[in-house]
Amino acid sequence: MTQIVDNSVTTLHLCEQCAAEKGVHTGASVAKLPLAGFLASVGQGAAAALPPVKDDQACGFCGARLQDFRETGRLGCPHCYETFEQQLRELMRRIHGSSQHVGEVYLPATAAHQDDRRLLAELREQLRRAVAAENFELAADLRDRIRGIE
C-alpha cells in the first residue's frame, strides 16, 4: 500500500489481517466473492464452463460443433442456440444467473403487420415463459401487448 501524507510517500507491505484492520481490501478477500470467482472463470473463456457433453453434434446451418465453441468461445450462427440449446441454457444460468431474458422483446415488423395470429402465438409463448420464470413485470407488459393486438 502506498500513501502520500504531507508530500511524504510511504509504502507499506501488509498481511491480509493488518490490511483489513487498515480498511484495505486485499486480493485474497476479493477472491472469496462468488462474483469474482465467476468473472475469473469467464475471463478464461465462457466455453470452459460448459458441462461435459458429446461433441459430435453439429449445427445444421453453419456446421459449428461444440468443440469449436470450446476452442474459440464463439458460436457460429444464431441457429447454434437452438442446436445446442440444452447445453447453452445451463451456461446462461451460470453466466447471467438465469436463462430467461426479460425486458425488451424484438418483434419483427413483418409479423406485426402481416400475421397477427402468429404474433399473438409468439407473445403468448413469451408470456408463458415469463410467468414460469416469475418475471411478472415482463408478463404484465406482454399481457398488455396481447390485449392491444386482440
Place this chain on the structure above:
Amino acid sequence: MLDLDLLPDGGMSWLDASGPESSVVLSSRVRLARNLQGIAFTTRADDGELEATRDQIIGAARQAAVLEGAAEFRLDGLEPLERQLLHERHMISRDLAGLERGRTVRRGAALLTNGELGMMINEEDHLRLQSLRSGSDLTGAYAVLERLDTDLGRHLPLAFHPEFGYLTACPTNVGTGLRASVLIHLPGLVLTKRSRGPSRGSLRSGSRSAGSTARAARSSATSSSSPTRRPSASPRRNSWTT
C-alpha cells in the same frame, strides 16, 4: 482515404468536457450488440456474406432518422494507420480495426457514424450500435441508442430467441446485448497506487474496471453485471432474472 472532416469535431466531441461531471468522467458509452437472422456470425461467415451483411445494414441505417447524414467508412479499404486513428478516437474497436495480433481487417468491416452515435458493422457481431457522449450521461446515450435500435428493428430481421433474448456470437453478451461504460479520470488513485481497490470494489456493485485508465464498465448481460440489478439507463431495459 480517411476524411475525418466528414464528422463534427473530427469525431472527438466526447473529449470536449462539455458533459455533466466532466472533471471526473471523461465520457459515457452505451453499446448494443445485434445480429441478423439467417447469416453466420462474422467469425464464420465468408467474404461474400460479410459484404452482403454490410450492404443490408447500411441500407437499413440510411432510413433511420437519428443517423441522418452519418459518414460511412469502409475499413477494409483503409490503411492500418487510418484504422488505428479511428480506434484511438474511440470510434471503433481493435477487433474491427484489424489491429489484434495476427489478425487483419475483416472483409465488409465498416463504420457508420455521425460522431456521437454510430454503428460498427461486422465486428464480432454483425452490428454494434454505440453512443458516445462527453461526461457522465449514460441515460442520454442510451435514449438515442434505443431510438436507433427500434428504427433498425423495423428494417432488419434481428436474431432473437424468446428465452435467451438477442443472440450474439459470445454468450456473455446474449440477452440485451447492452454494455454501458464510463471513462473516469482518477489520477490521485493511480499516483498512490490504490486504483486496484476501487476496481475490485466495483465488482461488488455489479461493475468492473478495465485498463490503466480505469474505465469502469457496467452491463446487464455480461459477466460484469449483478444479475438482479437493472441498468439505470431505462426502466424498460432489462436484465436477467434469478
